[in-house]
Amino acid sequence: MKNKMLVLMMVTCMMLFALPTKAKHITGATYQRQLVYIISSKQLNENEKLNKIMEKFFLYNLAQYPSNATYLGYSDYDDHWEDVSKVARDARQKSTLSTVEQLSKLTVKKLSSENQLNLQLLQLQLQQDIAGHSFPDEFMPINQMGGIQRNIPSSLNVMPTSRYSDYQNIISRLKDMPRLIEQTRELLKEGVTEGVIPPRITLRDIPRQIRALIPKDTWTSPLLKPFSKFPDVIEQHQQQLLRAQAAKIYRTDVIPAWEKLLLYFEAEYMPKAREEIALSTLKNGAEWYQWRVKTYTTTELTPEQIHQLGLDEVKRIRAEMAEIIKEVEYEGDFQQFLEFLRTDPQFFYTDEEELMKEYRNISKKVDGELPTLFKVLPRLPYGVKEIPVNEAKSQTTAYYSGGSIRAGRSGTFYANTYALNTRPKWEMIALTLHEAVPGHHLQIALAQELEQLPDFRKNSGFTVFVEGWALYAEQLGYPMGLYKTPYDRFGQLTYEMWRAIRLVVDTGMHAKGWSRQQAIDFFKANSSKSLHDIEVEIDRYIVWPGQALAYKIGQLTISRLRKQAEEQLGNNFDVREFHQRILENGAVPMKTLEDKINQWLSGQAVKDRSK
DSSP: OHHHHHHHHHHHHHHHHTOOSOOTTOOHHHHHHHHHHHHHOSSSOHHHHHHHHHHHHHHHHHHHOHHHHHHHTOGGGTTSOOOOSHHHHHHHHHHHHHHHHHHTTSOGGGSOHHHHHHHHHHHHHHHHHHHHTTSOGGGOOOOSSOSHHHHHHHHHHTSOOSSHHHHHHHHHHHHHHHHHHHHHHHHHHHHHHHTOOOBGGGGTTHHHHHHHHSOSSGGGOGGGGGGGOOOTTSOHHHHHHHHHHHHHHIIIIIHHHHHHHHHHIIIIIGGGOBSOOOGGGSTTHHHHHHHHHHHHHOSOOOHHHHHHHHHHHHHHHHHHHHHHHHHTTOOSOHHHHHHHHHHOGGGBOSOHHHHHHHHHHHHHHHHHHGGGTOSOOOSSOEEEEEOOHHHHTTSOSEEEEOOBTTTTBOEEEEEOOSSGGGOBGGGHHHHHHHHSTTTHHHHHHHHHTOTTSOHHHHTOOOHHHHHHHHHHHHHTTTTTTOOOSHHHHHHHHHHHHHHHHHHHHHHHHHHSOOOHHHHHHHHHHHOOSOHHHHHHHHHHHHHSTTGGGHHHHHHHHHHHHHHHHHHHHGGGOOHHHHHHHHHTTOSOOHHHHHHHHHHHHHHHHHHHHHO
16 A cells, blocks of 8 residues: 555656646646645755746746736637636735745755756745735726736737637637626725725826727727738638627627726726825835835835935936036026927927837837847847827837747837827937837847746846846947937936936835925926826826836946946956846846856956966
8 A cells, every 4th residue: 555655646746747838727736736746856856846846836827827928928828817816816825935935945055056046036036925915916906007908908919810729719818808807896896995095196097098998899999909800821701700709709798897897997996096196105005115115126225215316316417417408508597408308399200100210210220239239139029119099198108018939929119109299309219229129128038038047037027127227228329329419318318317216206205205296396397308208107106116216226236337347357348248247147136136247257357367
């Protein structure tokens, strides 16, 4: 009997180890059992154990978040949406705790140096999640910047559409959509009960966003966009059948679900929204904000320290701006010059196509200069598109949407063409460098192509690194020769000022009692960005506390490390090698980045002494 039990356990263990990469049906309980078997295995060494745990962790999270799986190019989960019920949320928390428990049983000194870092980063991610369990972010699932009214159409838009089965998956998601909508409505109701509701000012655009998903003309809905065009491999009668199925589900199930949510949102939820804008006004709000600051910046900086850093950076950049104003011999004062940049017709396009054409022209110029600054470039291409009309009014100036070689989808730099008189020409170079190359697209695509990294790190989202790199990338327009005019250079400073202002107003609103208007006034007094952009930005900081701090903290760290490398290496400094060292580990916390650069510089010093 004992031998039979041993054989059974060995077979079970082998089955768990040999699970295919398709993890569609992995539950929390199954995942937790896998971890126990891996850790207790006598056949695996410590490195093999960690490698298998990282693999299971990644696959489990794909199964838990199907929309993210779609985005990353894993189509096994394309027929349903994530489960955001309380039962599912509790199960995910239990799995997080179980992962931490099993990882603690590894003997760190037996791991390779690469796996010691992998373990460190995985534990950090899990510890951040556990700390976040104390703060009910889930009760505020909708705001003007995100939520199902934004995420559902964007997920449908990146789903594969090359085979008949792909469209069956989209139809399955249409069928499953009412369930996710109702779960979201329940989260909103629970948030009201718990007193966790967003500020009313940030909710004003959401009814319009929802209505844009269910227009009177069925086939103009963004939810049915995949059915507007079919590949040739799908026969005509199959296309007609798919369109008929989609239209029926849309009219009988999807529209009523959105209408029910909209009715509740307008009649009950918005009237109960809070007037206060600060996260600190909620229960445990000060601690909540500090956790978000730490998570987004990966530092121990306090809101007060970040606020002062922001004031110092604003002062420094203002001085550089003043020099450019002297250079162009403008006769007015600083505020008059900002108003000149905001309003003079010479700085604006009057045609949307001309604006988009110039963004594409800038992108091509940058592409040609990249080899002078980088040793390795990503294989994945990118494109430049307009932000969808249903998003544009409440969306920021631009954003990047990552691509996937696995999914056969390029990266995309989305630019906003809403209100052309708020989209000045002098911001376009810095914006392109940030959102496309050498900013987000180059860094994110390269990270996905780093074969030596485990999957969870290839897709790591340490905001301070991702956004810090993109802000640093704006400065690379100088060696590329892109900032040719004083106004172009002022535009670059405006964008750097924008991120410095964030340090002041984000901490000001959430930790120091600033009003929304006070934040708008400070922004306007120090930046030439339009009032519309300023208000959109301030409202973004209100609903994403702490996120905007990551940009400047990351950029300042990378710039400081570059200065350190230039000073230490002197004539041996190679910017291409420096960029390679910054990017070769994917997105990492700032302490890890500093350690890696210091290790590299120490190695260079040893080489010099040995010559």
